[in-house]
Amino acid sequence: MIKVQRLGKQRGQQTVFRQLDFAWDTPDIICITGANGAGKTTLLSMLAGAMSPDVGDVLIQGRSLVDQHHSAVQLISYVPDDCPIYPFITGREWLAFTKPIRAFDANVEQALLSGFGLEPHLDCRFGTMSLGTAKKFLLTSALMCRAPILILDEPTNGLDKRSFEVLCQHLEQRKTEDLIVLSCLDQAQQNQLGARPVELSSLERL
Amino acid sequence: MRYFAAETFRLLVRRWQTTVFLLLMASPAMTPLIAQLHALGMPVLSLLEPGHFKDSAGLWLLLLAIAWGWSALQAGALSGGAGWRYLSLPLPPRRIRWLNLGVLTVIDLPLLLPFCAAEFTLLHRFGMQAFPSVVAVAALAMQLPVVQLLAQQRWPCMVYCLVADIAGLAAAATGKSIWLVALAVLVGNLLGLTFSTRVSRSSRVRSIKPPSCLLLNAEYGRPRNIAAINLRYLFGSFQFGRYLGLLFWITLPVALHELLRTHDIGPAAMLLILSLGLIPLVLHTAGLVFDLQRLHAPMTPLHTVYGLGVSWLHRVNSAVLQAVFLAFCLPMMSTLLLHGRYWQALAVLPIGMLMLAACIRLNYWKVDRAIKR
Numbered sequence: 001m002i003k004v005q006r007l008g009k010q011r012g013q014q015t016v017f018r019q020l021d022f023a024w025d026t027p028d029i030i031c032i033t034g035a036n037g038a039g040k041t042t043l044l045s046m047l048a049g050a051m052s053p054d055v056g057d058v059l060i061q062g063r064s065l066v067d068q069h070h071s072a073v074q075l076i077s078y079v080p081d082d083c084p085i086y087p088f089i090t091g092r093e094w095l096a097f098t099k100p101i102r103a104f105d106a107n108v109e110q111a112l113l114s115g116f117g118l119e120p121h122l123d124c125r126f127g128t129m130s131l132g133t134a135k136k137f138l139l140t141s142a143l144m145c146r147a148p149i150l151i152l153d154e155p156t157n158g159l160d161k162r163s164f165e166v167l168c169q170h171l172e173q174r175k176t177e178d179l180i181v182l183s184c185l186d187q188a189q190q191n192q193l194g195a196r197p198v199e200l201s202s203l204e205r206l
Numbered sequence: 207m208r209y210f211a212a213e214t215f216r217l218l219v220r221r222w223q224t225t226v227f228l229l230l231m232a233s234p235a236m237t238p239l240i241a242q243l244h245a246l247g248m249p250v251l252s253l254l255e256p257g258h259f260k261d262s263a264g265l266w267l268l269l270l271a272i273a274w275g276w277s278a279l280q281a282g283a284l285s286g287g288a289g290w291r292y293l294s295l296p297l298p299p300r301r302i303r304w305l306n307l308g309v310l311t312v313i314d315l316p317l318l319l320p321f322c323a324a325e326f327t328l329l330h331r332f333g334m335q336a337f338p339s340v341v342a343v344a345a346l347a348m349q350l351p352v353v354q355l356l357a358q359q360r361w362p363c364m365v366y367c368l369v370a371d372i373a374g375l376a377a378a379a380t381g382k383s384i385w386l387v388a389l390a391v392l393v394g395n396l397l398g399l400t401f402s403t404r405v406s407r408s409s410r411v412r413s414i415k416p417p418s419c420l421l422l423n424a425e426y427g428r429p430r431n432i433a434a435i436n437l438r439y440l441f442g443s444f445q446f447g448r449y450l451g452l453l454f455w456i457t458l459p460v461a462l463h464e465l466l467r468t469h470d471i472g473p474a475a476m477l478l479i480l481s482l483g484l485i486p487l488v489l490h491t492a493g494l495v496f497d498l499q500r501l502h503a504p505m506t507p508l509h510t511v512y513g514l515g516v517s518w519l520h521r522v523n524s525a526v527l528q529a530v531f532l533a534f535c536l537p538m539m540s541t542l543l544l545h546g547r548y549w550q551a552l553a554v555l556p557i558g559m560l561m562l563a564a565c566i567r568l569n570y571w572k573v574d575r576a577i578k579r
Contacts, residue, residue: 050507070513078511084504086435088442093422097431100424101512 001025001149001179002047004203007056009042016042020056022203029171029180031190034200040183041081041153043200047181048078048151060149077102077142081153081183083134087127091118091137094126095144102145108170109144115166116140132158143170150174152182156189168192240330247324253346254339254387259379266346266371270353273317277310277354303355303399310351321347338384342374345391352395360402370394416442428514429522436526439501440494452534455490459483459538463545477548483538484558491531492565498523499570524566531562 007020016039032040045051049065058065063072085094113119116136126134135158156164171180184190253262324343328336356364374390420434459480502519542551
């Protein structure tokens with residue numbers, strides 16, 4: 001499903017990755033682990049196509065993120081670690097904005113909205129939302145899409161217990177069909193999500 | 207601190223060109239420089255003349271209103287603008303206040319010119335005998351940034367300044383010592399600043415419900431939704447200061463036409479003068495590209511994943527700015543076509559749109575270079 005070929009990234013003088021080489025072929029939940037600053041967010045944003053690599057390529061179901069970016073990103077749903085949404089738009093508008101971009105499942109959307117308890121916040125602006133609420137809107141917009149690959153950067157940040165359980169249930173339902181790659185610093189949460197930990201440094205080609 | 211220094215320097219660099227341009231436009235070539243300075247300082251000097259309290263109070267309030275409008279145009283420069291949020295160790299409110307006053311003083315350089323001219327006139331005519339008046343003029347000049355700061359952050363504190371000003375101007379009008387004016391204005395400034403120690407940053411970002419055509423909708427295409435986001439950002443209520451600047455350039459041709467019509471100016475000259483109003487409008491509109499770039503920058507990674515590339519966004523932004531420009535040109539075109547019957551003016555619009563496209567392209571080029579750096 002995802003194949004990474006000789007991926008390299010440099011930031012200024014610092015080399016984040018020299019040569020990452022790996023492939024994940026089957027549906028699964030994979031949790032990228034590593035120390036702070038190891039490059040988890042950089043890797044996830046490159047896997048999602050949000051950041052382009054300096055060298056190498058990422059193949060999403062055989063489509064290159066470098067050469068066939070537009071068709072490759074159609075297969076990906078991505079939640080970044082921060083919440084960069086325009087502060088003056090509401091949660092309802094954000095969901096409306098993302099719907100025409102990807103095919104989505106209205107039932108999943110409704111289930112997530114009620115599971116996360118987002119209905120009362122639908123007309124709140126992002127600028128006035130708490131981090132947790134904004135994150136839940138981002139998660140809803142990503143999870144309601146019918147994409148076979150989910151990239152979630154720190155999806156549990158700011159989530160309350162009930163919302164975390166809803167997220168666990170949703171990922172549990174999808175893990176037999178889709179590949180879910182996420183990062184999560186809390187080991188207990190990793191276990192509850194049923195994620196297979198993969199140490200970032202182990203992905204580097206020796 | 208380095209950020210504030212850089213910001214202040216940038217403001218200085220940006221403003222001197224406008225000041226010199228306006229001075230060149232406004233100063234009659236045949237009048238000696240000293241006479242020009244006397245004329246420039248005349249309104250300020252009239253504030254200190256005895257016997258005209260109503261006139262001087264009205265004039266001072268007008269000057270304060272102009273100063274408020276001027277600062278509202280550049281409200282983003284206060285508290286470091288967008289860069290403020292990246293400061294990990296916020297400064298104490300008192301220091302922020304002084305920094306804001308420093309930035310406002312730089313912004314006010316064009317407004318302070320009449321005060322400088324008045325001081326020059328006083329010293330030139332009366333020498334050191336005019337020292338109390340020079341101090342009073344300096345105190346009045348110092349009040350402009352103070353009032354601007356209070357208007358932006360804690361407007362009820364302006365009452366202290368205004369009461370002190372009225373008292374000072376009344377003292378001047380009744381022929382009392384000019385030191386009283388200086389003292390009253392300085393006390394007003396100090397009181398206003400003392401009672402405004404808390405800086406309310408959150409109060410700056412208020413918004414009202416946008417019209418339904420600008421709400422994002424799943425049935426609209428991506429370009430229309432992005433265009434709605436752009437328009438809501440550009441003309442949101444938190445951008446109020448922008449309306450004043452734009453309004454000035456939009457209505458300038460109309461006002462100029464009314465003014466020049468009484469002076470029996472030929473059609474060709476009138477057309478040329480009114481068309482010149484297009485240049486600042488184009489530059490102002492093209493400058494909005496930077497605002498749109500700043501708006502979309504944090505969302506760029508997410509947009510990229512959604513297949514909305516940077517060049518696609520640039521195209522939508524350009525289209526929005528062209529549409530906005532057409533709307534801005536309406537008063538000018540109606541003046542030229544309906545009132546003036548200058549049919550040659552029909553050529554002005556496409557020329558303006560071409561100029562705008564070129565300026566937007568240049569600005570994008572600057573933005574791209576900045577991103578790559």
